[in-house]
Amino acid sequence: MTWSQWQVPPFISSIFFILGVFTLYWVTFSWLDMWVHRRHIDIADDVINAWYGVIYVLVFIFCMQIPVIGKPISWEFMNFQLIAIIFCAYFLNIHVSLYLFPPIVLVYMVFNESLRYWESWGYAVTLVVFFMAMNWIRVRYHDQRRAWMIYMAVGAPFGGVLWLWMKFKFALSWTTFQQEWLYLIIFELLLYAYVNMLTHDGELKSHLERLASHDTLTHARNFSSYTDTVKFLFKQSTRTGEPLSMIMFDIDHFKHVNDTYGHSAGDAVLREVAETAQEVLTHKDSKLKLYRTGGEEFNILLPGYDLDQTSRIATAVFEAVKQLTVHTRGQAIQVTLSLGVSAMLTADKTPMDFYNRVDQNLYHSKKHGRKQITVG
Incomplete structure (x- = not known):
């Protein structure tokens, strides 16, 4: 041939x-x-x-x-x-x-x-x-x-x-x-x-x-996805100077929910909180995604958002979840959140520096009575 x-x-x-x-x-x-x-x-x-x-x-x-x-x-x-x-x-x-x-x-x-x-x-x-x-x-x-x-x-x-x-x-x-x-x-x-x-x-x-x-329970993106995304966004923000902010929140008294109503009720709370938070994000900006990074801990990465804009998004999530009542097995469970908010600084050398500051703000909210937002 x-x-x-x-x-x-x-x-x-x-x-x-x-x-x-x-x-x-x-x-x-x-x-x-x-x-x-x-x-x-x-x-x-x-x-x-x-x-x-x-x-x-x-x-x-x-x-x-x-x-x-x-x-x-x-x-x-x-x-x-x-x-x-x-x-x-x-x-x-x-x-x-x-x-x-x-x-x-x-x-x-x-x-x-x-x-x-x-x-x-x-x-x-x-x-x-x-x-x-x-x-x-x-x-x-x-x-x-x-x-x-x-x-x-x-x-x-x-x-x-x-x-x-x-x-x-x-x-x-x-x-x-x-x-x-x-x-x-x-x-x-x-x-x-x-x-x-x-x-x-x-x-x-x-x-x-x-x-x-993705997390199989809440359908939010998981910690692995968060890690990949924050590395990319941190690098991009460092190179271009574009603002990058983060919201971190915990479900208040989640251990009490599990101990009192059972783990199935806790799962229902996690699902509905994640769904409510993602609905708020989609309404505000369809590009924003919710990440489940721990048991009852969630993160939101906001590329292109400064601290004031991010605070408004955090408040919207906070208020939406505060109105949420989770009904499971004949029980009505009220849910509140503690939130930490911060923006990336030029002093941040790694994504972990950024993460730790947001985590400290979340800890401040939990330490001072929960059901609040700490921005800084």
């Missing part, structure tokens, strides 16, 4: 080519996603996936078409391009506004030198409808048990119509038409199976990552 002699049948090599293209996509997307998260950039995975997917597929389609523009064999890579479009429309679930289709189609037809062919216009309209149909069945049916059957029930007929346009345009034989259509159907099935396998693995990985970074 050399550059001039390729002994592998085209269909077999096409399968490996398609799988290779999408494997490269998942590998590069995973790297990009990891790069974004390591830098604590607030971009949702779905947004990264959608934008990167569009760019990747567009580059792929245009690069495949460049060598055959204006040639009688310009149809030969059509199945690869259709699979890429299905990947965007169904698996990435990328929605394109209707008014954007005409300019996109026009640009591609100019690029492909196909404006003067009526078959190309028919192909373009069919492709737009196909894209929208794939979007629709993805939203409506992808959670159903037989989603793959609906996917194929749409993909196979549309593939046939699209290849029919190419048969007319390039005067292909019926044998070639049937062969290419069959190949497309097989590619669609392989794509569905392959992406579902990768998606399942990705969901499992996400679940394991969440277990590793």
